[in-house]
Amino acid sequence: MSGSDLRDAYFEDARLHGLKVNHLTNFGERIASGWSKREIPDVQKPDIYRSIRLAYEDAEIWDTMDVFLAAEHASRRKGLLWPAFKKSKSLKTFSTWLGSLCRGAYSNYATSPWRAVFITALIPVFFAFVYLAAGLPNAAASSTSNVAQSVGQSLYFSLTTFTTLGYGDVTYSADRPFLRFLSTLEAFAGAVSMALLVVIFARKVIR
Known part of the structure; x- marks a missing residue:
């Protein structure tokens, strides 16, 4: 993916393991959530963001890595933690979701000092x-x-x-x-x- 312009690319069901990126690689700040009449399931988004984040971390491109770190945690909160709370209605799942929400609000998951x-x-x-x-x-x-x-x-x-x-x-x-x-x-x-x-x-x- 080095040097690729991947803005608006649609990654539903994609396996993005072992990505190699550089400063010219461009995913935009958010992956495309839909294409035509299709939508990426919310449960897939954290893994997609995580793969992109790890690629930028390996390349030591820290500012872009932070963008996808925040997106990974936000999508995890919305796509995994909140549905888990609605399903179980337990104190543990609620506190996990609330903790993620507070970290996001306070520092955008430690990416915005x-x-x-x-x-x-x-x-x-x-x-x-x-x-x-x-x-x-x-x-x-x-x-x-x-x-x-x-x-x-x-x-x-x-x-x-x-x-x-x-x-x-x-x-x-x-x-x-x-x-x-x-x-x-x-x-x-x-x-x-x-x-x-x-x-x-x-x-x-x-x-």
Whole structure:
């Protein structure tokens, strides 16, 4: 397949083992799902994408490999995991499908680090507005006299909590247990998110 233009090629029932590709090979970003009145069954798509992805991985063409890695996982979620859940209605099949959905939404299956950065940045902003709506911590509330300062204090508290810095200058008192729990939950989300970011960026850099 080296140098071949395979855009709009139809691969129903095709066996694509041992593909050899180069920078001139062009599958497009998605395989053709239909031709004339025929449609590729959803259960076949993950294997087709996997074969193409492995070919680009062997050729060390990483950016294109990432395109087909994401397509492989997305088609697996839609064509295999979701039908498996609808058939069995079990917690295991649902959690597997949901995990795939979340990984796709967060980082496009670890292929889009900037999407992961954007979503990670949204988390402390979301929590900041929750704190602002629920009431600022006592130390922040006592020193805040206008809306801009309130927003700034809530963002400050949220960011220091999310990054697990925990300066301790602004905290919720013991009479607000729910907000204490919420801030702990944010700290956990921050630790997990930053660990994921390191893995995603390391994956890009090491290659």
